[in-house]
Amino acid sequence: MTPEQNFMRKIEAEEKIEPKDWMPDAYRKNLVRQVSQHAHSEVIGMQPEGNWITRAPSLRRKAILLSKVQDEGGHGLYLYSACETLGVAREELVAAMQQGIAKYASIFNYPAQTWADVGAIGWLVDGAAIVNQVSLQRTSYGPYSRAMIRICKEESFHQRQGFEIMLVLASGSPEQQAMAQDALNRFYWPSLMMFGPHDAESAHSARSMQWKIKRETNDDLRQKFIDQTAEQVKVLGLTHPDRDLKWNAERGHYDSGDIDWDEFYNVINGNGHANRQRLAHHIQAHEEGAWVREAMSAYKARRKALTAQQAA
Numbered sequence: 001m002t003p004e005q006n007f008m009r010k011i012e013a014e015e016k017i018e019p020k021d022w023m024p025d026a027y028r029k030n031l032v033r034q035v036s037q038h039a040h041s042e043v044i045g046m047q048p049e050g051n052w053i054t055r056a057p058s059l060r061r062k063a064i065l066l067s068k069v070q071d072e073g074g075h076g077l078y079l080y081s082a083c084e085t086l087g088v089a090r091e092e093l094v095a096a097m098q099q100g101i102a103k104y105a106s107i108f109n110y111p112a113q114t115w116a117d118v119g120a121i122g123w124l125v126d127g128a129a130i131v132n133q134v135s136l137q138r139t140s141y142g143p144y145s146r147a148m149i150r151i152c153k154e155e156s157f158h159q160r161q162g163f164e165i166m167l168v169l170a171s172g173s174p175e176q177q178a179m180a181q182d183a184l185n186r187f188y189w190p191s192l193m194m195f196g197p198h199d200a201e202s203a204h205s206a207r208s209m210q211w212k213i214k215r216e217t218n219d220d221l222r223q224k225f226i227d228q229t230a231e232q233v234k235v236l237g238l239t240h241p242d243r244d245l246k247w248n249a250e251r252g253h254y255d256s257g258d259i260d261w262d263e264f265y266n267v268i269n270g271n272g273h274a275n276r277q278r279l280a281h282h283i284q285a286h287e288e289g290a291w292v293r294e295a296m297s298a299y300k301a302r303r304k305a306l307t308a309q310q311a312a
């Protein structure tokens, strides 16, 4: 059996591919692309909500938000580590993102303007992320799959805290209800875009499905999210932003209106509301953190020298 045949045998038998296993170059490259972009999304995704930590309306809300934003940073770190097992250095990955070569999820280029936006992000953005990530728990690459299992546990808490913020606002004063409705209106469509272009337009899907990097297509996952969100909007008593949303008994799913793909491509090509600000902020934080990385390297070198001295 050739290494390629053995690789495909494992994929078909639902065995995980591990870092030291043989894998086609294109599989490795595609994984580095997806996993690193996933990591960048987690880290850049800290910014819209992070901006609200000092303005959260109560101590309880502040503690929860602080912890949620830290979780996202942790997700980024697991994912960078998973990506490094494919033979790339974290510095390279971060540089590609900072230079605008590697993408991150388009949703994080939308600003969080009100406290209700923090609720909508937890509910819809983490909600969309979970739908996708639950299926990625079964991805064929072992380290990515294991990172997803842990991340999903934390994301479900994030989604619930967001929904609870929305529930409180939606059953509050007329001003609070209007704020919740406005956040839903602005975040609903960009959340649908998180699943990527339609399957027919998706450059990587066919290959990724064949290699079981992706387990469900962009459109199938988006449909799951549309269906679950339609019911949640009813619970909140808000008006659904999609006027064309209609239950289709034959399909057993909701039919929905068209997504504005021009907006999607405009945002992923760097022209969203906050693209420049997000990257500038990341670069600044990265530069300010240089001394931590230097101190860690110096400490590691000292430990190594000490161990060598003791062994001599």
Ligand code: BYC
Pocket: 033, 034, 037, 038, 039, 041, 042, 043, 044, 045, 046, 072, 103, 104, 105, 106, 107, 121, 125, 126, 129, 130, 132, 193, 194, 195, 196, 197, 201, 202, 203, 204, 205, 208, 218, 268
């Ligand atoms: N935004 O061939 P396609 C979180 C790009 S964060 C930007 O369908 P693929 C959270 C795509 O990369 C969790 N770009 O690609 C954090 C490709 O460009 P390149 C985020 C997008 O990879 C903080 C091109 O369009 N989750 O939960 O097969 C606070 C063609 O697309 C987007 C993940 O990252 C987009 N929305 O499928 C709160 C999930 N969509 O690379 C919450 C992991 C597409 O050729 N990623 N593009 O330059 C995936 O599952 C897949 O990569 C995607 C896209 C479904 C996103």
